[in-house]
Amino acid sequence: MSDIKKNYKKVVSKYWQKTDSKINASVPNETLIRLIGNLKFSYKRKKVLDVGIGDGANLIEFKKRGSSIFGIDIRKKKILDFCKKNHLPRKNFYVSDLNYNFPKIKKNFDLIVCKDTFYYLDYNRHLPFLKFCKKILNKKGHFILQFIQAELKEKKKKKLFDYSLSKNFKKETKYHERNNPINILTRGYINNLIQSSKFKLKVNIFDVSTHLKDKKFVTINRYLVLSN
Numbered sequence: 001m002s003d004i005k006k007n008y009k010k011v012v013s014k015y016w017q018k019t020d021s022k023i024n025a026s027v028p029n030e031t032l033i034r035l036i037g038n039l040k041f042s043y044k045r046k047k048v049l050d051v052g053i054g055d056g057a058n059l060i061e062f063k064k065r066g067s068s069i070f071g072i073d074i075r076k077k078k079i080l081d082f083c084k085k086n087h088l089p090r091k092n093f094y095v096s097d098l099n100y101n102f103p104k105i106k107k108n109f110d111l112i113v114c115k116d117t118f119y120y121l122d123y124n125r126h127l128p129f130l131k132f133c134k135k136i137l138n139k140k141g142h143f144i145l146q147f148i149q150a151e152l153k154e155k156k157k158k159k160l161f162d163y164s165l166s167k168n169f170k171k172e173t174k175y176h177e178r179n180n181p182i183n184i185l186t187r188g189y190i191n192n193l194i195q196s197s198k199f200k201l202k203v204n205i206f207d208v209s210t211h212l213k214d215k216k217f218v219t220i221n222r223y224l225v226l227s228n
């Protein structure tokens, strides 16, 4: 077993604590907002929980549309700054390293979103995490789980405007930012997890993003909508 795998929980925690005071101006994710729109989710007076809030851009979008917003994150300073800046009640936000414990939450939510965060959990925390989310999701609620399914690297120079992923790209086994402790989760693994969690799979889509800093890489992002 490699050192990173043995110490995975510590590696994740260290990686994120280092960025606690970094200021990033993020934007709401278009695929996520469209997907929620397609579910005909009416935001007004709904409770929405974001697991791994990042800079909170998605939460602010949900608030604008009328929801009460809640969040969980490993980074305390990020949560404190986010609440202060946006005049949000601190009690709606939970500081927790999900690799070690889940916050005690007595509420239930109409929508739970976990985007670009699930793959920072150690393998033995995946199923307990899904069960934790299932418990705090309303009977008719939606749980949106997004993760990176694959990364592709350009293998030969594309012609101008060419976009064929199968011809010009090959699958990578690791995320292109080698110090970012992202686990790429295979479809068989996720399929088994969902079955074990007893969630129902309602929607299954993907989108593709490219990296502006390193144009050679393309990321396949999988979005699942799960329900009780």
Ligand SMILES: C[S@@+](CC[C@H](N)C(=O)[O-])C[C@H]1O[C@@H](n2cnc3c(N)ncnc32)[C@H](O)[C@@H]1O
Pocket: 012, 016, 026, 051, 052, 053, 054, 055, 072, 073, 074, 075, 096, 097, 098, 099, 114, 115, 116, 117, 120, 121
């Ligand atoms: C890549 S960011 C994604 C942010 C946001 N969901 C988005 O899509 O823009 C990952 C977020 O998960 C949080 N996170 C990472 N590992 C975590 C852990 N073990 N427990 C709780 N939060 C964690 C990070 O602090 C960060 O805010």
